[in-house]
Amino acid sequence: MIEFLHQFLLTIDASVRLATPLIFCAMAGLFAERSGVIDISLEGKLLGAAFAAAAVSSLTGSVYVGLLAAMFVSVLMALIHGFACITHRGNQIVSGLAVNILASGVTVTVAIALFRQGGQTPLLGPGERFGPITLPFAESLSVVPVLGPFYADLISGHNLLIYLLIPLLPFLGWLLYRTRFGLRLRATGEVPAAVDAAGVSVAWVRYRALIIAGILCGLAGAYLSTAHGAGFVREMSAGKGYIALAAMIFGKWRPWPAMGACMLFGFFEAASARLQGVEIPLIGPAPVDIILLLPYILTVILLAGFFGRAIPPKAIGEPYIKER
Amino acid sequence: MNMVDAGGDKQPPAIELRRINKRFGRVHANRDIDLVVERGSVTGIIGENGAGKSTLVSILYGFYTADSGEILIDGAPVRIDKTSVAIDHGIGMVHQHFMLVPTFTVLENIMMGAEGSGLLAPAEMAARARLTDLAETYGLEIDPDALVGDLPVGLQQRVEILKALYRGARILILDEPTGVLTPQEADRLFDVVRVLSGNGVTVLLITHKLREIMAATDQVAVMRHGEVVRSLKTAKTDREELARLMVGRDVLFSAETTERQPGASVLSVRDLGYQDEAGAMRLKDISFDVRAGEILGIAGVSGNGQSELLDILSGIAPLQIGEITFGEDVFTAGRQADPSFLRQLGIAHIPEDRQQRGLVLNFSAAECAILGYQDGPNAGDRIFLDQARIRDRCQKMMVDFDVRPPSPELRAGGFSGGNQQKIVVARELAASPKVLLVGQPTRGVDIGAIEFIHSQLIAMRDAGCAILLVSVELDEILALSDRILVMNDGQIVGEAGRDEADPNRIGLMMAGIDPGSEARP
């Protein structure tokens, strides 16, 4: 029983760790898409930020400078996306794809030029990455049955970026639903003409949404390479940006359900890692490959309208052209 | 009710327009417009579609800037080059298509863009108080927390009015405000308009409906072909005069027609009804017959269901209610007609919108000349297009119809409006149809092409084709039709034979007035 609880806590713990970058990215996508801009460039921004964080952290020895660099690079990529599809009304998908491919190429190229380690950054030492933070009394309380391990394993011992989520998520929800900016942003994604008629610049609202998306992807990237990992390796985003996109859709473009979807998808990943090679009675070897595919499969089923309807913001994907 | 007081008052007019001109390419949309609107008055601007009303108010609201002319607000000249400037000058506009976010509450919609605070909570509190104020002053009650998408159209419009007032509008432009309203909702709107004007708000009412002018305005400007043809005190005019001014009688084409005995009914429509996606009934109880060798004209102001009628008859829109009979074939809700099948039955269709429907502008003229007939023998065998044949047929059509330049390989979008329309007409006539559905055959077409297209239609009729002609140009209906039906608000409101057709009478029916009844002021 104790062993099971321990295993369970470890899996949940791993889920949180795996879900964190998804949550940052999904929130990024949510701000972009609620303003009416499709953002498949989450993947590229995540990768670019991961590299920038690790590289700058390694070069300066400060993980915080690395974090700033990650956000800077990611915002820059968001601005390229915005320049193409807000200012020049380009196709948002093509633009996002270009950002993704550029990120794949530029990160490895620059990594090789800077570090000559085959596209990786050097392994980051302490101080160059976000270490675990042990909360007060974690050690002494761990002997308390049930709650002790719960506190020590699950609540304590995470890094700063994970704890950052705790104030950040309510803040983002507040920003989206309780501020003038959020009101205009949501309106821009639905009926941009109404925003325009109210004398508010649609383009400026969308640019700000993309900048927020950039900052959030920056956090996600820094998490990948300087908190979860200890350095950058090529293609380390490994589709997480797309999973986050799926989670955002799965959460029907709303923050809390999107976060829930990220946790679920993180749990799938953690569970499949745990179940590797495990025999399940009647089924045989655990179908870990299928479990890993669940995020995509569930999203397709949701999009097809087979359970509930995921209604995207109405103006999504449409460049805004002033009419009349 | 606030009466207009022209003399003795030192107060400058709320709006004064002086010699406003606006051109779009070759179209002179506004020509030397002069207009004076007194503070607190209700002024109607009436005219047919394309008369230039919308352009004029768009200039006033800063969507367009005039090419020349002067705008004075409260006696001071102003330059309104964008919407926000108009709002600053106290001008508010209720658009024909609402600028509302359906997923937002009434309060959120009203606040947006004028929140006054970075946080929504205090902004909402202030807005709520102000909204209560406005509601009391003008009798505009509404639930501030209702979702706009859930409200009936009449209340959505109320939100638009409140939006303008919330931004401090002292001049309110209502652009075709009753187009989407039921008669009861329209009456309630006019009550609101009277209260507004009683409180000193100047109202500009843009409409093509005579009833509204008579019901709600103090003065009226009649527009036709980009000009204000007359400004009148509403009390000193009547609907007949306005209808005459609005429709105008100066251009009557007298196409050559010969008396003919029409044959048997080829197209028969019974009890047709149609409900759009928003749930509004766009067509109600439509029944008529078109006989071989006759042109049945359908007159009406645009947007009264004619487009939906053509879409259903041609198989583009689903047949929901009623029955359509083409020769031997009967179609009902259970047996839909698709456009290809109808073409095989001998039904051709000259659509209202040649640029969106009748042609693919990026196709060559030759490719456009088989649009709709792409599966037929003239387009090639089962799999491949027969390029040479398609080209030759198009070439012949172009010569026969004097399309210039007669080059089948040119992009359809590159031809002028008249030549584009000739390509469409040539294609549809080439199929030698038994029934021809025609929508706005000469919209945006030059005079020469108009006469040519008219003569072609008459020749088709004389050859025994049954033609249903929909046009918002009353002159065109009068010139071509053997029989005329008048549509208003999705219904057939009147019928006239060729000899008894009187433009004034039909004009009144188009405006929704029963010419038989006494005129009520």
Added chain:
Amino acid sequence: MSTPPLPRWAEIGLVPVINLTLALLVSGAVIAMLGEDPIKALGVMLKGAFVYPGSLGYTLYYATNFIFTGLAVTVAYQVMLFNIGGEGQAYIGGLGAGLVGLALGGVLPGVVVIPLAIVGAALFGAAWALIPAYLQAYRGSHIVITTIMFNFIGAGLMVSLLGGPMMRAGQMSPESEVMDASTHLLSMQELLALIGIEIAGSPLNLSFPLALLACVFVWYLIWRSKLGYRMRAIGHSEPAAAYAGIRIPHMIILTMAISGGLAGMMSVNEILGVHHKIVMNFTAGYGFTGIAVALMGRNHPVGIVMASLLFGAIYQGGAELDFEFQSITREMVLVIQGLIILFSGALVYMINRPLARLLAAVLPARVEGEGGRS
């Protein structure tokens, strides 16, 4: 306000050159920033792509893949759909080709098995496009998102199969058994040797002429067939297509099936021509490159062949960078590719509008309207 239309010759000839130049200029700037000589890098790439023995064969071998995936994007684009799922369709297409080859290779003669395997590749690729197409046509799911998801699902499926039931016995790496030698497509080296021409060894094989045939097929399909006429009518104007009685959902499914089939046939080159077994990740991003190829080739088969040759050269030449430089590697290829997608796709209006105005101002006035695409 309104921009004059770009002349057809400029759209086909001038715009891609401008896009490429811009992409190369920015890439050059990146190379210079990394401390290397961009001119020298370009020289190395050109030599690597065309001059060294066998290099042209490699260039054409890469181009073969890009022709198939580029055509796939182009066909879908005719109905204004963005098939971003070429990667997954090609991967699953490889499964089709491989299954036929493994099952029938050695049982039936090669001349029978190879065509069947090609059909298998096309059918599997088409099938993988069919579900997103159906969901788009009848349930309104955005095809871009579903095809992205299907890329991942396809990849996961292949991992399961190659690491599970299809895994080669006694092998640790996830790949299938090797197919019978009779199913191997003749390489160009072998083929030309038959008629006495000696060329250097390269993976170039019979798939290349097959790809060119596919171009001819697509050209006929789009501009000479009734099917293509319907596709183009939908793509240019859905209201006009509805007026003409074209069944739009039906056409969406058909078009996507053809698109997926073409993407699937990319695997003919890799599986039947080169690997002779199903291996992991043989698509290596070629499906995405197809998008760049289609954009660059302005969605015309001839343009696609040209763009494929260009990308083939960039891929092959880019590989040479690894050997010649300290700081830059073949990943520069991705940089150039991303920039080309950016300039020729996302920023297309930034370039085309001023160019159209410039040409309209410079060139003498002429009869408006150019011929339909042909």
